[in-house]
Amino acid sequence: MSQTDNPSIDGDEGAAPSGSAPAGGNKRGLRFLRDVVIIVLAALLVSFLVKTFVVRSFYIPSGSMESTLQIDDRVVVNELVPKVVxxxxxxxxxxxxxxxxxxxxxxxxxxxxxxxxPGDHVSCCSTDGKVEVNGVALDEPYAQYLPEFGSRSRAAFDVTVPAGQVWVMGDNRGNSADSRVHGTVPEADIVGRAVVITWPISRWSWLGRYPDTFADVPKP
Incomplete structure (x- = not known):
């Protein structure tokens, strides 16, 4: 075999000068860098949009939702509720x-x-001291009734929730100034639904809606 019998490369455009990178390699490198920049910028944009329009973090300043939420807990809020979900x-x-x-x-x-x-008839209290919605007494495992707050925990009310409004209550029933004091809340004022406790790490948990509590409540 002669010294000129070297294998050829398909599409050979000639030998590159000694010590220089092939032109094709330079183009591939530039395309790779361009793709990396695009991916990074897209990730930053998605992160910004998610943080701005989809989820936000809030801290808890008071004990009105104890023992579900403690003071200084941090929660992530889904801002798609109620505008989309x-x-x-x-x-x-x-x-x-x-x-x-x-x-x-x-x-x-x-x-x-x-x-x-909206449209629900909410009242307190049933003969056994429970909140009622549309005539159904609720078993509320999340609600805290502390004896030091006495009758404040079960103050009487009887309300039909207007259209476009919701009736809200703190889980710490004796230490929460909620709809019992201030009335209903416009749905338009709702920022979103709190879905998870993120801090402190020892309290990481999902915030459930307790569907079994409301399973037997009929439509208004």
Missing amino acids: GLHRGDVVVFEDPGGWLGATGKNDLIKRVIGL
Whole structure:
């Protein structure tokens, strides 16, 4: 075999000068860098959109939702509720102060549990001291009734929730200024549904809506 019998390369465009990279390699490298930049920018954009329009983090400043939520817990809120995904009884929701709930504290957001949807008849209390929705007494495992708050935990009310509004209550029934004090909350003021406790790590858990509690409640 002669010294010129070297295998050829398909599409050979001639030998590159000694010590220089092939032109095709340069193009591939530039395309790779371009793709990396596009992926990084797309990821940053998606992250920004998710944080801005889909989920947000809130911390809990008070004990009105104990023992479900503790002071200084952090929760992630799904902002697709209720604009895209509908509300359900039992949802824990963050909402903007409709006016007068927080006074002059400088804060603007509250967190409570949805007990009544538009059209629901919500009342307290049944003969055994339970909240009723559309005539059904609720077994509420999330609700906390502390003896030191006495009758405040089961203050009487009897309300039909107006259209476009919801009835909300804190899980700490004796220590929550909620719809029993301030009335219903416009759905338009709801920021979203709290779905998970993210901090502290020892309290990481999903926030359920307790569907069994409301399973027997008929439509209004």
